[in-house]
Amino acid sequence: MTQAVTEAADKTALAGPGDYFQLLKPRVMSLVVFTALTGLVCAPEPLHPVLAAIAVLCIAVGAGAAGALNMAIEGRTDALMRRTRGRPVAAGRVSKNDALAFGGVLSAFSVMLMGMAANWLAAGLLALTIVYYAWFYTLVLKRRTPQNIVVGGAAGAFPPVIGWAAASGHLDLNAWLMFLIIFLWTPPHSWALALYTTEDYAKAGIPMMPVARGAKSTRLQILLYSLVMVPVAILPVFTGLGGTLYAGVSIVGGLGFLALAFRLWRSKAGDRPEGGEAGLYDVKAETKAARNLFAFSILYLFSLFAALLFEHGLTKALA
């Protein structure tokens, strides 16, 4: 026992800045930064470029802080899953308390700076997002309901709203429309991933939809959410948020999304648990449809927001 504690202490003593950077979930952060920047650029009132850059930095750091708090709380669960067992807390390279302190301090700094650089509405929304993800999603929802990702998806949908609020100081329909697109996109995206990592989630005792309701029900719900999400993603064309380029991307991308969701519904993805340690990321015929939708969903969301960013960025650059 004493030896185990000493070994753990030795491991954390060797933690470098890179381990702390990993706590910020840099890959998630990149999508957060991109959507937040889009919200900021699409807002009708411009923000001073320097303050805008600081606001985006605050959103990135705030999202990272929420990720660090999540990893601190979920260390034991992460250690049970192949996808997450290499994370700094799960692997024992950073202690739970250090991760909590790191996430807490960064949360406070990012909210404070956001209030100073932009306004306190944006700062309040950033604080709400951090608490929502780190406490409500991680501690309350994740282990209790298969709808965890549906309700918890709001945390990932807030960044463009925060960006919009940072620039304009208020919120309107278009800001909430961007929120709604990401909110409805999250379940098909996350459940497609869960369909080929079901075994992992079951081992960790997390009631993700394929674990709790089975693969067949999950595939149907992915299709239903996609059928709602794709028309909602076209709505910005009618509210004036999206232009011709956005219309093209949302229609063509939406049709592609629906085709892949339909193919997944017809497939047997997730029906048979994958066997063996090496099987998690091997491409197997029965999970190919789920993997295709997961990969395409990232490209789809990126394309939608890239189109908005391009159109509004160009309009403002030419004005």
Add this chain to the structure above:
Amino acid sequence: MTFDNDPQADATKARNRRSLAIAGALVLFVVLVFVITVVRLGGSKPSAYVAPRTGLNSPASQSAHP
């Protein structure tokens, strides 16, 4: 005398790297607060003094005292 695989020396190096990262983050925070202050104050440059319409500096009172 230290060896390449001395755990104590590795731990000290790691601690130094963490300390430098914290120092860098704190400096960045101070710089950002300074930049925000400068940009925000830059938006409220002192404008030319405009005399009130009434009182000693008003155009009417100035015309009364050539």
